[in-house]
Amino acid sequence: MGGDTLNPLVVLGATGSIGGQTLDVAARIGVPVVAMASHSASEALHELALAHGDAIVCVADPGEGRDRFEASFGDRVHFGPGAVTEAAALPNTTVVNGVVGAAGLRSSLSALYAGNRLALANKESLVAGGSLMLDALEDGGGELVPVDSEHSAIWQCIVGESRADVARVILTASGGPFRGMTRKELESVTVDQALHHPTWEMGPRITTDSATLMNKAFEVIEAHYLFGLDYGDIDVVIHPESIAHSFVEFSDGVVKAEVGFPDMRRPIQFAITEPNRVDTDHEPFRIAGITMSFEEPDRESFPCLDLGYEAGRIGGTATAVLNAADEVAVDAFLEGKIRFVDIPEVVSTVLGRHDATIPRDVEDVAAADSEARAYAAEECVARS
Numbered sequence: 001m002g003g004d005t006l007n008p009l010v011v012l013g014a015t016g017s018i019g020g021q022t023l024d025v026a027a028r029i030g031v032p033v034v035a036m037a038s039h040s041a042s043e044a045l046h047e048l049a050l051a052h053g054d055a056i057v058c059v060a061d062p063g064e065g066r067d068r069f070e071a072s073f074g075d076r077v078h079f080g081p082g083a084v085t086e087a088a089a090l091p092n093t094t095v096v097n098g099v100v101g102a103a104g105l106r107s108s109l110s111a112l113y114a115g116n117r118l119a120l121a122n123k124e125s126l127v128a129g130g131s132l133m134l135d136a137l138e139d140g141g142g143e144l145v146p147v148d149s150e151h152s153a154i155w156q157c158i159v160g161e162s163r164a165d166v167a168r169v170i171l172t173a174s175g176g177p178f179r180g181m182t183r184k185e186l187e188s189v190t191v192d193q194a195l196h197h198p199t200w201e202m203g204p205r206i207t208t209d210s211a212t213l214m215n216k217a218f219e220v221i222e223a224h225y226l227f228g229l230d231y232g233d234i235d236v237v238i239h240p241e242s243i244a245h246s247f248v249e250f251s252d253g254v255v256k257a258e259v260g261f262p263d264m265r266r267p268i269q270f271a272i273t274e275p276n277r278v279d280t281d282h283e284p285f286r287i288a289g290i291t292m293s294f295e296e297p298d299r300e301s302f303p304c305l306d307l308g309y310e311a312g313r314i315g316g317t318a319t320a321v322l323n324a325a326d327e328v329a330v331d332a333f334l335e336g337k338i339r340f341v342d343i344p345e346v347v348s349t350v351l352g353r354h355d356a357t358i359p360r361d362v363e364d365v366a367a368a369d370s371e372a373r374a375y376a377a378e379e380c381v382a383r384s
Helices: 017-029 043-051 063-076 081-088 104-113 123-140 149-158 204-212 214-227 265-273 304-314 318-334 342-353 362-383
Strands: 009-012 033-038 056-059 077-079 094-097 117-120 143-146 166-173 234-238 244-250 255-259
Touching: 009 017, 009 081, 009 104, 017 033, 017 094, 017 265, 033 043, 033 081, 043 056, 043 063, 056 063, 056 081, 063 077, 077 081, 081 104, 094 104, 094 265, 104 117, 104 123, 104 362, 117 265, 123 143, 123 214, 123 318, 123 362, 143 149, 143 214, 143 265, 149 166, 149 214, 149 244, 149 255, 149 265, 166 214, 204 214, 204 318, 204 342, 214 234, 214 304, 214 318, 214 342, 304 318, 304 342, 318 342, 318 362, 342 362
Parallel strands: 009 033, 009 094, 033 056, 056 077, 094 117, 117 143, 166 234
Antiparallel strands: 166 244, 244 255
């Protein structure tokens, strides 16, 4: 199976970790990239645009780099947030959304309404706008496939199975850099320590979210929407080795898992090529000598996990509030304004102040997001 049988790619967040690995996969399996987007007119995007001479280039906020990009790329460069959502709607494409933050929701909706395959790595799309995403999926007739390793693992385990036979799923979590630490010990951890993830290389926000287990809370919410599961049928287990990427238990008691050494290129590639697999040069997985361990998450030391379940069960705009409050709190922590242990306290307080409603459109989500950010900023100032 070659690139000529695969949809061409639109890569959103092209200069980020997911974007870069997607472009690596595209080159390896020979699938063309017809558009790429990034937030700013960075040198990294400029180099990527030069390397992909036929691709449309979209820059959400070009700033002072606009003139240079226009001079370099002429008519194939487009500016503004609208250019990014238009790229996501290019027909008959696979859109890999690796945008960080709530800005990714509009592009996800655009891809689905256009009937495209959306390979989703932007957590906020489902966390903040899950019900809107399902509406767009139904109305547009597109496909929604996961890129996160945990959700990709679940997806691969249920291929060929009846969804009615899925009894529960078990998401694995590395536990982050502070696994085993008490609430008291967490009071004095530093930003540098939080950003030292034992397994994955990620951006500062998602790395911090992994340390608090908020990232896993978001993945619980995503699993609810991706696979139509009740929250009581989604469990989390700590797995420091990050070799088993998630489990699915079926109604007859059989349990499946997808295993392999940590490498985001594998779930990215499957999201692009499914229902087929592409032969690639890879190191064989040798299971002899490998140890895998599992333990229950420490919900007392890491309360963000249960905040995710709480927001998910409330539903509506509560999950958008969860995401927005967390983003503000994490930024405050990274800037040294609040402690690590203040993050869940800020989020919990903001969630408690919000009266959740069912969002009718992106504007409703944006309003809840804005309200939550204001409340969270107040809470951070009070703790600084």
